[in-house]
Each structure stands twice: as C-alpha cells, then as structure tokens.
Amino acid sequence: xxxxxxxxxxxxxxxxxxxxxxxxxxxxxxxxxxxxxxxxxxxxxxxxxxxxxxxxxxxxxxxxxxxxxxxxxxxxxxxxxxxxxxxxxxxxxxxxxxxxxxxxxxxxxxxxxxxxxxxxxxxxxxxxxxxxxxxxxxxxxxxxxxxxxxxxxxxxxxxxxxxxxxxxxxxxxxxxxxxxxxxxxxxxxxxxxxxxxxxxxxxxxxxxxxxxxxxxxxxxxxxxxxxxxxxxxxxxxxxxxxxxxxxxxxxxxxxxxxxxxxxxxxxxxxxxxxxxxxxxxxxxxxxxxxxxxxxxxxxxxxxxxxxxxxxxxxxxxxxxxxxxxxxxxxxxxxxx
Amino acid sequence: xxxxxxxxxxxxxxxxxxxxxxxxxxxxxxxxxxxxxxxxxxxxxxxxxxxxxxxxxxxxxxxxxxxxxxxxxxxxxxxxxxxxxxxxxxxxxxxxxxxxxxxxxxxxxxxxxxxxxxxxxxxxxxxxxxxxxxxxxxxxxxxxxxxxxxxxxxxxxxxxxxxxxxxxxxxxxxxxxxxxxxxxxxxxxxxxxxxxxxxxxxxxxxxxxxxxxxxxxxxxxxxxxxxxxxxxxxxxxxxxxxxxxxxxxxxxxxxxxxxxxxxxxxxxxxxxxxxxxxxxxxxxxxxxxxxxxxxxxxxxxxxxxxxxxxxxxxxxxxxxxxxxxxxxxxxxxxxxxxxxxxxxxxxxxxxxxxxxxxxxxxxxxxxxxxxxxxxxxxxxxxxxxxxxxxxxxxxxxxxxxxxxxxxxxxxxxxxxxxxxxxxxxxxxxxxxxxxxxxxxxxxxxxxxxxxxxxxxxxxxxxxxxxxxxxxxxxxxxxxxxxxxxxxxxxxxxxxxxxxx
Numbered sequence: 069x070x071x072x073x074x075x076x077x078x079x080x081x082x083x084x085x086x087x088x089x090x091x092x093x094x095x096x097x098x099x100x101x102x103x104x105x106x107x108x109x110x111x112x113x114x115x116x117x118x119x120x121x122x123x124x125x126x127x128x129x130x131x132x133x134x135x136x137x138x139x140x141x142x143x144x145x146x147x148x149x150x151x152x153x154x155x156x157x158x159x160x161x162x163x164x165x166x167x168x169x170x171x172x173x174x175x176x177x178x179x180x181x182x183x184x185x186x187x188x189x190x191x192x193x194x195x196x197x198x199x200x201x202x203x204x205x206x207x208x209x210x211x212x213x214x215x216x217x218x219x220x221x222x223x224x225x226x227x228x229x230x231x232x233x234x235x236x237x238x239x240x241x242x243x244x245x246x247x248x249x250x251x252x253x254x255x256x257x258x259x260x261x262x263x264x265x266x267x268x269x270x271x272x273x274x275x276x277x278x279x280x281x282x283x284x285x286x287x288x289x290x291x292x293x294x295x296x297x298x299x300x301x302x303x304x305x306x307x308x309x310x311x312x313x314x315x316x317x318x319x320x321x322x323x324x325x326x327x328x329x330x331x332x333x334x335x336x337x338x339x340x341x342x343x344x345x346x347x348x349x350x351x352x353x354x355x356x357x358x359x360x361x362x363x364x365x366x367x368x369x370x371x372x373x374x375x376x377x378x379x380x381x382x383x384x385x386x387x388x389x390x391x392x393x394x395x396x397x398x399x400x401x402x403x404x
Numbered sequence: 405x406x407x408x409x410x411x412x413x414x415x416x417x418x419x420x421x422x423x424x425x426x427x428x429x430x431x432x433x434x435x436x437x438x439x440x441x442x443x444x445x446x447x448x449x450x451x452x453x454x455x456x457x458x459x460x461x462x463x464x465x466x467x468x469x470x471x472x473x474x475x476x477x478x479x480x481x482x483x484x485x486x487x488x489x490x491x492x493x494x495x496x497x498x499x500x501x502x503x504x505x506x507x508x509x510x511x512x513x514x515x516x517x518x519x520x521x522x523x524x525x526x527x528x529x530x531x532x533x534x535x536x537x538x539x540x541x542x543x544x545x546x547x548x549x550x551x552x553x554x555x556x557x558x559x560x561x562x563x564x565x566x567x568x569x570x571x572x573x574x575x576x577x578x579x580x581x582x583x584x585x586x587x588x589x590x591x592x593x594x595x596x597x598x599x600x601x602x603x604x605x606x607x608x609x610x611x612x613x614x615x616x617x618x619x620x621x622x623x624x625x626x627x628x629x630x631x632x633x634x635x636x637x638x639x640x641x642x643x644x645x646x647x648x649x650x651x652x653x654x655x656x657x658x659x660x661x662x663x664x665x666x667x668x669x670x671x672x673x674x675x676x677x678x679x680x681x682x683x684x685x686x687x688x689x690x691x692x693x694x695x696x697x698x699x700x701x702x703x704x705x706x707x708x709x710x711x712x713x714x715x716x717x718x719x720x721x722x723x724x725x726x727x728x729x730x731x732x733x734x735x736x737x738x739x740x741x742x743x744x745x746x747x748x749x750x751x752x753x754x755x756x757x758x759x760x761x762x763x764x765x766x767x768x769x770x771x772x773x774x775x776x777x778x779x780x781x782x783x784x785x786x787x788x789x790x791x792x793x794x795x796x797x798x799x800x801x802x803x804x805x806x807x808x809x810x811x812x813x814x815x816x817x818x819x820x821x822x823x824x825x826x827x828x829x830x831x832x833x834x835x836x837x838x839x840x841x842x843x844x845x846x847x848x849x850x851x852x853x854x855x856x857x858x859x860x861x862x863x864x865x866x867x868x869x870x871x872x873x874x875x876x877x878x879x880x881x882x883x884x885x886x887x888x889x890x891x892x893x894x895x896x897x898x899x900x901x902x903x904x
Contacts, residue, residue, distance in 0.1 A: 269775045270768050277765055280754035287714060287751050288765040288819065289737040347756045 098353045101340055101389065105360045112367040119370055122247055132362025133251040134159075134310045135329065136355045139336035140262050141303030143354035146337050147266075148299050149279040149346025150198065150205035153330050155307035157216025158190040160326030162308030164220055164229060167321035171231035179237075180312055187308025190216070191301030198300065199293040217327065224323040233319055241317030251313050255355065258306070263351040275299060279346030307333075335382065336361060339389045360385065406470055408433050408566055408598050409454065409486070414464035416449050423449040425622045426464075431567060434596040436589060438609050438630070441619035442642055442810070442840055447602055450619070451569055454600070455488045456481040485566035489556045491575055497545030502527035504544050505559045530562045534588065550581030557588060561597075568592065569600040574608060575835060578699050578864075586612055604839065606635055618642055643840040656890065657853040658692035658874045664827055664858065665722045671706060672716035681706045681882040684719070688827065688858050693849060695873030695893075696862040698902055703882040704862045705746060708829050712736045712743040723827075742766070742825035744816050746832045746862075752816040753804050760786045760800040762815055767823040789818040794844060810841035817845065821852065828852065831862040846872050866895055878902050 113119040138155050145152045166183035174182070190212060197208035243250040266272035277285040278292045286292045307326075315321050340357030342349025361382050368378040407430040416424040424446045431437055439447050452458040453466075456475040460466070466473050468484050475481050481488075495504050502524045503510075511519045511526065527540035536554045544552060553573060560568050570589070574582040589599055589612055603609050609616065613630035618641040626641045670682030681703035688694050698704045710717035713730040721728055723739055730736045736743070745751035753762050760779075763786045764771060771782040786800045795814045797807055804815055813833070820828060830849070834842040849859055849872060863869050869876055876893045878886040878901035886901035 268777055268779075270772050270777060271775060273761065273765070273768060273777065277754050277757065277761070280756045281750075284751050284754050285765065287712075287733050287743060287745060289734045290765065291732075291734055347754070 098341065098350060098356055100392070101353060101356045101360055104389070105356065105363055108360065108363055108367065112363070112370060116370045119366070124366070124370075126247060126249055126252070128362050128366045129252045129255075129359075130249040131365070132358045133249070133255040134314055135332045135336055135361070136255050136358035137251075137258055137310045137313070138303075138307045138329065138333040139340070139354035139358050140258050140351050141299075141306035142333045143337040143340065143342050143349050143351055144262070144266065144275055144299045145205070145303045146334075146342045146344060147275050147279045147346060147349045148296055149282065150296065150299070151209065151334070151344065152194065152300060152303045152307075153206065153209040154190055154194060154212040154216060155303060155333055156326040156329040157213045157220075158187050158304040158307040158326075159311035159314065159329060160220055160322075160324070161190075161216050162186040162311035163315035163325050164223060164321045164323075166312050166315055167229040167231050168223070170233050170237075171229060176234055176237045183312040183315075184305055184308050187305035187311075188301055189304075190308070191304035192297070194304065195297035195300035199296050213330070220323050220325075224321075226323050228323065229321040230319060233316075238316055238319065241313050241315070251317070254309075254313065259351060259355045266351055271295070271298070276347060279348075281347070332358075332361065335386050339386055341393060357389075360389075407431055407467075408469060410465075410467040410470075411450075411454075412465040412467075414450070414453060414466070415461040416446075416453060416458060417461055423622050424453075424460075427619065427622070427624050429617060429624070429627075431598045431600060433566065433598050434593050436593050436599045436601055436612055436614045438601045438603060438613040438616045439619065440603070440609060440616055440638060440642055445619040445642075446622040447619055448571070449622075451488065451571060451600070451602070454481070454567075454569060455486055482563055482565070485564065486569070487560035487563055487565040487567070488569040489553065489560065489571065489573060491571045491573075493549070493552050493556060495544045495552050495555060498543065500541050500543055501531075501538055501547075501555050501558075502540035504555055505530065505540070505562055507559075526562070527558070530558045534558055534561060534591070548581070550577050550584060553577070553585065554588070557592075561592075565597065567598040567600065569602075571602050572604065573601070574603065574605065578701065580699075582608070604837070606638070609638070610635070639839060654871065654890075655850065655854070656692075656874045657850075657856075659690045661690040662687045662725075663690045663692075663723065664688040665725075666711065667720040667722075669707065669710055669717055669719035669721070671710070672718050681710075684879075684884055686877055686884065686887060688860065689874075690858055691853050691856050692874050693853050693859045693861060693872055695869040695876040696860060696879065697864070697866065697869045697876055697898055698879035699864070701881075702879040702902065704879055705831055706882075707879070708743065708831055708860065708862060712741060712829060714743075737766070737823070737825075740826035742820035742823055742828045744820055744828065744830040744833060746835065748809070748812050748816055753812060755805040756803060758801045759790065759795070759797050759804055759807070759815055762804050763789065763800075763819045763822065766819045785822065786818075789822060793818055793848065810837035813837050813841070813845070817848065821848075825857070827858050827860070829860045829862070832864065833861065834863070834865065834868060842868075866898060869893075870895065870898070 109119070118124055138159065142152055142155060162183040165186050166179045169179035169182045194209050194212055197203045198205050240250060245253050266275065274285070274290045274295045277288070277290055278295045282292050311326060314325065336358035337349060337354040338344070338357070339360055340350065340353030340355070342354060364381055364385060365378050368375060368381065409431040411427065411429040414424055414427045415422070427446065427450060429450070439450070441447050449458065453460050454475070456477045466475060473484065475484065496507065499507070505527045506523050511522045513519045524540045531538060531540060534557065536558060538547065538551055538554065544555060547555070557568070573585055577585060586608070589601065593599055601612060610630065615627065616630050616633050616638065617627040618625050618638065620642060665687045667685050669684040671680065674680050684707055696704050696707070706715060709715035711721060711730070713732045713736040721730060728739050730739065733743070749755060754765070760783055764782050768777065771778050771785070783800050789795070790797060790800060793814045795818065796811050804812055807815065817833070833845050833849070837845070849861065853859055861869065861872055870893055873893070874890055876888045876898055877884060878888065878898055880902055888897060888901070
C-alpha cells in the first residue's frame, strides 16, 4: 500500500455558523488592533467632528504612511526573529543620495535608482554581517545605523540639500490619486503585495518557518541564510523608498532625516502583533499598528493635548496592546 | 502506612479535551510508583496537577499527609515536599553544580553577598549523602546528561523533598547511566522518599516498580503491586490490545543493489565532547533497513548529521555509484535524503506552526505554481497522511505544539515521507513514544522499505534495532566495531561489539 496514494475528499464541516466564524475572528490579531483604532477614532470624532472630514483623514493617512511603509519591511525581519535598527539611516541616506543626484544634474529615474541602491547596500551589508559572519541582528544593524548617521553629517556638514527637481518627481510625495495622497496609494499597494507574499508564497512560508524554529527549518531544506539576507535587503530597500518619498514631499534632504524613526517602525510592527521572538506577525497588522499610532497622534493635536504627551501616549498604547496579546495567548494556549 | 499524597476523583478539562477523568492515585512514602500509559493517556497532566502547574477541575480531592490541600503553584508544591525532575532537565549550564542546587535560595553572608564557601560546603554534603562524586564547583554544562540528572536529584533532596516525580528519566541515558539512576532511585526509596516514575521501558518498569498504576485515555484503568503484574497484562491494560498483534513478522525487502556507499567518513572538526568519529565506511542497499546501534556518545548521531550535511565531514559519499558533495541539509535533500531528527522540538518541528505547515515544509514546491502555494492541495495531501499514519489531531490547522509526543513524531515522519526520499534516516524514531505508536512506526518503516526506500534507523533501544533491521552497524567510540547480518545479530553479539 502506498502512503501517499490516498487522497482524501473529506471536507471540513460545511455548516459552520456565522457566529463561529465571528468568534474565530476574535483570534485574529489584526482585528483587535483595527477595533482599537476604530474605538479611538470614534472617541476623537465625538469630541471634534473635524476628525472625520476627508481632508483631515487623508492628512492623517499621509502622515503615518512612511512609518507604515517601513513597518512592512520591518515586520518581515521581525518574523525571522531579527530586528533592523538601521531603517531610519537607510531612509535618511537614501533621501540624501537622491537629492545629491538631482543636485548633480541627473534625471529622476537615475536619482531614484541611486536612492534605492542605498537601501539595497544597507540590506546586503546587514544581511551578510548577520548570515556570513554571524553577528546578532541587533548589533549588526546598530552598527550600520551609526555609520549611516555619521555619513549623513559628513556629507551634508549639517546643511540641508535642496536641489531643483523636475515637476514629475514631486508627484511621489505631493501628488494625489483622486482624494488619496500618492504615498498612501504606495503604502496600500505595498501592503497588499507583501501581505500576499507572506501568506501565499513559498518565500513567505519560509520566512515564518525561519523565525519559528531556524534549526528545524534548515534541516527541512529551507535555505535560512538566503531567507534572512532577503528580508534585510527588502527592509532596507523599502525604507529607502520611504526616504525618497519623504524627500519628494519636502524637496529638502535634512541631515537628521529619519533619525529615530526605527523605533516608531518597530512599535508599529509590535502593536500589529509581531513577536520579537520570531515566527509571529503580519504585514497588515504592522500597517494597522502604524495607523493606530497615527490616529492617536492626530487626536492629540485635534484635542489640544500637549504634543509632548503624544510620545508618552504612544508608549502606553504599545504596552497595553502587547500586554493584552501576551495575556490572551496565556489564556488560550498551554493545554498539554 | 498512610499515603503521603492521595488524589481522589481528579479531573482536568481543557478546551475541547477531557485530559483526566476522575483519576485516583495513592502514593506512599518509600514506594516506587510507576505511572504507565500511552502518550496522551494523561500522565503529564496528572504530574502537572501534583506539582501545582495546573489546577484540577472542582470536585476532586488532594490530600497531603491526610490533610485536604490545594496545591497552589510549583513553589507551594515544593514547600509541601513535592519535587519533579523533568525529561528536559532544568539546569543552568553556565553555573556551577552548587549554584544550581541553591539557585534562588543562595546562602548569604552578613553583608548580603552570596556565601560561596558555605554554598559549596552544603552542596558537597548533599552530594556526599547521595554518594554522587561530582565536584560542586564544576560548571554544569561540562557534565553528562546522567550527571546533570544527579544534580537535579541532589537539588530535590536539598529541599527535603518527600516525593520526587521523575518523567522518563532514563530516556536519554546510556545503559550504564541508567543503572546508576536505578540504584539511586532504590536508595531514595530506602530513605522513605516516595518516587513517581514515568517510563515506557518495560524492563525498567519491572525492575524498579513497587506498584504500577496504568492510565488510559485519562482514566485509571489499573493499579496493583508490581509483583501481581505481568508484561502482557501491562501492555494490554495500556493499549487494550495484545502484544502479539503489535509486533508483526519481519520481512526483508533489501535488494543487492547498493544505493549509497560511504567511505572513510569522519568529522572535519572534532567536537570538544563526544567521540572522535572517523573512518566510517558502510553500504546501504535499496529497500534495506540498516540499523545503527551504539552507546550514548558512540557517534551515531554525528555520522547521520555528516551524511545529511548539517555537520562538516571528510571522506566520500556516493549515491548510485556517483560521488556526491553534501555540504548543507539542502544538498542532502536534493540528493534524495531525508532525516527524521532525534529531537522533535528543537530540530524536527516549528512548534508554532500548524500540522499542515510543518508537513509541507520539506516539499512545499510540490504544491506551488510560480512560488504561490496552493493551500487546498497542500491541505488535501496533509489530510491523506494524517489519515494513513493515524495522526490524532482535530484538524490539519492545529498547531503541532498541542499534539502529544507520539503524534508530533508522526508529523515529522510524514513531512519526510511525503517528500519521497530515496534514503530516509530516522534517529531514535520511537524515543518517548508509547508502545502502540511504536509498533505503528515500525510497520510504517517496513512498508516504506517494501516500496523500495532505503532506511537507516538509529536507536539506543536494542530490541527495537533487532526487531526492525536487515543488518546492524555497531559503533563504538566513533568507529565501526561490527556490521552484523540479521541472523548473526543477537542481543549479546551487538552489545559485545558496542562495549567490548
């Protein structure tokens, strides 16, 4: 008798009730964060009707879109069990290199490619330090973060670079598709693409397996080194794209651009359900996490709360969101 | 004598599963009480209730020294005199023996610093009392598994434990270490300490037990003095089947065709611990089941890891007469080799993933078009294996974390079998799984061999090796000390080659 010969047609019980389906949704992390965001939104709009105007909402979306874009790359790194602290530097250096290219008279295509090249370089250096040399991701990317910052000051001497750019380039950061800002469109496209990559492709499965149990994944034939290299390159490249979009919006590359943004990006991924231990997380969760932080930031402004409080509130949200997640998995897990 | 610990009508329900149903257990001082049962029978759950990890459902009664007691948590259990030694030992490798024994209750000097001298002296006294010859100042990481276990026993004794629960303590011990442990258990019992002993090894159970309690499907089905129990009866109680039904006839499917030949295989970089494996040469035939036997530390696993590319090697490996280069697991897999590793949790499974995702990890490309996974086909194939291997799981979407050990092992086997390797290496395929599942695994390996797969079985369970192998390769201190045909391979000869 052949083991693999028998295919089965046994279907799952067809009559699963709607209620069961809904109850299942409770376990989907993204739904929880989305619900939290809707509640926060409802509260804000209760106090100030301006919150729900198209104008304001689009502004909110555009404000968090760069963090959200970077969190898409970050969450893939985190799912492999790693971390990428250098995204802020990759972002800043990419915007600077793009600006310098324009300044030197290159065209839009070349300048953007050069900016993205910065990201690819960051990713390759991070990935090789981690996979070929075996540095812990925290250390490797901490190093490249610092190098990136140093380079930016060395290049700019602390003075912003403000080149002349063609009209078409500013579409990236300032344009609209209907009422929707272009950065938001890019964010949504990237979210859909990478959510599908992570859920539906072999690469995505290998990313989850590498973070879930690297040793077992390797022994199953997963080329875990290549998987890790790939996620770091993706993360840095996506971050550099965010840098280019940011430059396109203000048409000025600041020497301190992107500094500290790695923490917002990691926070978005964590709020969205990614576990720093690896193996767990989702692209949509990270984007929704960034959205939640963005909505809170907007609410703080609209409600005339001291803007310094915003950071503290964001910190509180991270702690509450992740604590709830940990408590929930304690309650549902652990039957043996 | 009044029981030290008495449990009446203990039930435990998890969402969707009744793990224990009105279990009774009476543990007397100085009694070695073996808890037997298949995996999933409820032994672990019962242990966890005894040590306060789980709370029993309302309705049951637990008495300690005749007093109704609620065991609140593991710390409380230890205060009551109940200690446990888990299969996965709970020692800190970077700390010394004494530091481990007195972890979290280090003796302090007047100034509040750790009184290292007193701690070492106390540890030495405890170790001496148990006749354990380990220096309290050595790092635990440098000890063997058997010695680490002794450190845990010393720790339990230093807590003045009156009941020590041991969960399959000999599962990863060599023959010699197991004998030492057995003597230690008898000695503890002689000091009026109660022992709960969980084991799947028949010889050991009958050697050590004063009383045997059998759990099946979460219920107590039998409890009697060991003197009134026989092997056949015990197996029947555990699995509700006869022994003769469990182990079928051995039919060889080996052919003359040499599939893989290994010449002069050895470690590229010798490991600090363990054998200097070298000069290993053997042939594997198509359809053959080749057993690999040796004592712990003989280098069996190292040989398999070299063939599978997860450990660097020197020497030559040829498949179908052509020399192949194997430098990573993916190289080996590309050559048609599969490896069911010894350690399911560390090496075999991604515990947080579902049965389906673990199953397909070795051959995901089979279900892909342009790298996109067709999950319907993947799940269908997985359900086929769940059915044919009898994997007990509510669905293919269940996380493997929630399966019992035997079922986890079957998932590991399924993920490799589904890849249809030409050579399947299985390292300790039945460790820690119960006798029923064991027989199923053996039958499966036989069936695969009959379909032309070549199989290498590594096991420290000698009866298993003899029952299943066409030929037996014996390793001793990193070298091959004998290759025996099925009819020459008796317990005595194999053991002699392994030790002599």
